[in-house]
Amino acid sequence: MTYEWGVPSGHTRPSVVLTEGKNLAPIRGKRGSKDEVSQHVEGKCVNEIIEAPHLRPLKVGLHLPESERIAPWQEMAAMCRLAEAVGFDSIWVPDHLIYHVPDREPAGPWECWSILSAVAAVTSRVEIGPLVLCTNFRNPGLIAKMAATVDGIAGGRLVLGLGAGWHEPEYRAFGFPYEERFGRFAEAFTIVRTLLREGAIDFTGKHYTLRDSELRPRGPRPAGPPLLIGSRGEQILRLTLPYVDAWNGWYAWNGNTVAGLAPLHDQVDRICAEVGRDPATVERTIAVLVRYPDATEPPDARAIPLSGITEEIVDYLRAVAGAGIGHVQVVLEPNTCETIERFAPVLEALDRLP
Numbered sequence: 448m449t450y451e452w453g454v455p456s457g458h459t460r461p462s463v464v465l466t467e468g469k470n471l472a473p474i475r476g477k478r479g480s481k482d483e484v485s486q487h488v489e490g491k492c493v494n495e496i497i498e499a500p501h502l503r504p505l506k507v508g509l510h511l512p513e514s515e516r517i518a519p520w521q522e523m524a525a526m527c528r529l530a531e532a533v534g535f536d537s538i539w540v541p542d543h544l545i546y547h548v549p550d551r552e553p554a555g556p557w558e559c560w561s562i563l564s565a566v567a568a569v570t571s572r573v574e575i576g577p578l579v580l581c582t583n584f585r586n587p588g589l590i591a592k593m594a595a596t597v598d599g600i601a602g603g604r605l606v607l608g609l610g611a612g613w614h615e616p617e618y619r620a621f622g623f624p625y626e627e628r629f630g631r632f633a634e635a636f637t638i639v640r641t642l643l644r645e646g647a648i649d650f651t652g653k654h655y656t657l658r659d660s661e662l663r664p665r666g667p668r669p670a671g672p673p674l675l676i677g678s679r680g681e682q683i684l685r686l687t688l689p690y691v692d693a694w695n696g697w698y699a700w701n702g703n704t705v706a707g708l709a710p711l712h713d714q715v716d717r718i719c720a721e722v723g724r725d726p727a728t729v730e731r732t733i734a735v736l737v738r739y740p741d742a743t744e745p746p747d748a749r750a751i752p753l754s755g756i757t758e759e760i761v762d763y764l765r766a767v768a769g770a771g772i773g774h775v776q777v778v779l780e781p782n783t784c785e786t787i788e789r790f791a792p793v794l795e796a797l798d799r800l801p
Contacts, residue, residue: 502797502798502799502800503536503794503797503798504764504765504768504769504797505764505767505768505772505773505774505775505797506536506537506574506773506774506775507534507535507536507537507764507774507775507777507793507794507797508535508536508537508538508539508573508574508774508775508776508777509526509530509535509537509538509539509776509777509779509787510539510541510578510734510776510777510778510779510782511523511526511527511538511539511540511541511562511566511782512526512556512782513541513543513556514543514546514554514555514556515554515744515780515781515782516744516781516782517556517557518782520557520562520565522784523562523565523566524565524569525784526782526783526784526787527566527569527570527573528569528570529784529787529788530573530787531570531571531572531573533787533788533790533791533794534791534794534795534798535573535787535794536573536574536774537573537574537575537576537606537774537776538566538570538573538574538575539575539576539577539578539608539776540559540562540563540566540575540576540577540578541556541559541577541578542559542560542577542578542579542580542581542584543555543556543559543581543614543617544558544584544617544620544621545616545617545620545621546614546616546617547614547616547617547620559577559580560577560580560585560593560597563575563576563577563597564596564597564600567597567600567601567604567605568600570601570604571602572604573604574604574605574606575597575601575604575605575606576605576606576607576608576675577607577608578608578677578695578734578776579608579609579610579675579676579677579695580607580608580609580610581610581611581612582609582610582611582612582631582632582635582636582639583611583612583618583623583624583628583631583632583635584612584621584623586655587634587635587636587638587639587655588638588642588655588657588660590635590639591638591639591642591643591662591671592642592662594607594639594643594666594671594672595643595662595664595665595666595671596666598666598667598668598671598672599664599666599667602667603667603668603672605672606672606673606674606675606692606693607639607643607671607672607673607674607675608675608676608677608695609636609639609674609675609676609677609687610632610676610677610678610683611628611629611631611632611678611680611683612628627654629680629682629683630653630654631654631655632683632686633686634650634652634653634654634655635654635655636686636687637650637652638650638655638657638660640674640690642660642662642671643662643666643670643671643672643674644670644671646661646662646663646665647659647660647661647662648660673692673693674687674690674691674692674693675691675692675693675694675695675732676688676691676693676694676695677694677695677696677697679696679700679711679714681714681718684714684715684718685718685721685722688715688718688719688722688724688729689722689723689724691729692729692730693729693730693731693732693773693774694715694729694730694731694732695732695733695734695776696708696711696731696732696733696734697733697734698733698734698735698736698747698750698778699747699749699750700733701733702749702750702751703735703736703750703751703752703753704751705763705766705767705770708733708767708770708771708772709770711731711733712731712770712771715729715731730773730774731771731772731773731774732772732773732774732775732776733767733772733775733776734775734776734777734778735753735763735764735767735775735776735777735778736750736752736753736778736780737752737753737754737755737760737777737778737779737780737790738752738753738754738755738780739754739755739779739780739781739786739789740754740755741781742780742781743781744780744781752780755789757792757793757796758796760790760793761793761796761797764793764797765797765801777790
């Protein structure tokens with residue numbers, strides 16, 4: 448049987464093929480942890496263990512429910528375990544406090560980092576991350592401390608997505624200043640990045656001052672978790688692209704279409720050239736909207752959702768991979784254990800030759 452586990456820090460996903468006798472042809476099986484593979488090896492008469500290529504053209508992550516429905520933690524924990532079991536590569540948690548939208552009741556999700564910490568504890572293989580963490584909602588020194596701690600809980604699986612936020616009503620509702628968002632983000636990004644990468648900073652800014660700040664303990668990775676920026680703002684991209692490992696776009700930015708990716712790539716490429724960064728070294732990621740026929744959420748007029756047909760989703764994901772995307776965050780409508788199971792054949796198909 449073939450058992451597979453992810454490699455959080457890289458872009459390849461090795462698998463182990465257990466072979467008996469002279470038959471070296473792998474038989475597809477369930478995904479499991481490395482320990483599960485070891486136990487299976489010990490319990491079988493295995494003559495050879497070889498590396499098998501992984502054919503998936505990009506990483507596929509799951510975006511957990513936000514405010515479209517309030518899922519209790521016990522249900523989200525079950526979703527996380529199921530997502531890991533069926534082969535998702537990552538799990539992502541949105542960071543908002545409350546939505547005030549005209550002609551709708553206010554809606555708000557659970558607090559992002561609390562949920563993310565729990566996700567770290569109930570999973571063992573998938574990458575995890577906020578999509579994306581608003582730096583203006585938390586002290587930047589504390590963000591670095593939180594990131595090192597959760598990365599430790601996760602065993603080095605955190606991807607730290609960062610952004611400046613955009614929904615002014617939630618700033619007002621929770622007492623955070625909305626003005627000078629870029630200035631605050633710029634200082635926060637410098638502090639978070641420096642603490643995670645170097646372990647210490649002495650910083651004096653307009654919005655934040657840190658004296659003799661040190662990150663102790665440093666977390667499981669000497670240079671900290673990879674950084675991802677979720678923005679299409681020119682100032683923020685110029686500030687962050689010299690340093691981040693990945694860029695993320697929301698499905699509304701490209702209309703959930705392959706053609707809509709080109710201007711987003713062009714912007715990142717152009718700014719990379721302006722700041723002296725090789726654009727090929729910035730991984731591109733994008734959210735993908737999949738709407739099944741039984742979805743009850745109001746449709747998002749900014750995007751054309753995928754219909755939920757397996758073949759359509761597979762073709763789309765292969766196309767976005769061909770268009771330079773290395774990782775997607777799938778937003779399911781409805782977002783439940785049942786739809787995770789419905790999506791599983793997509794992952795199986797992506798692991799086969801087209």
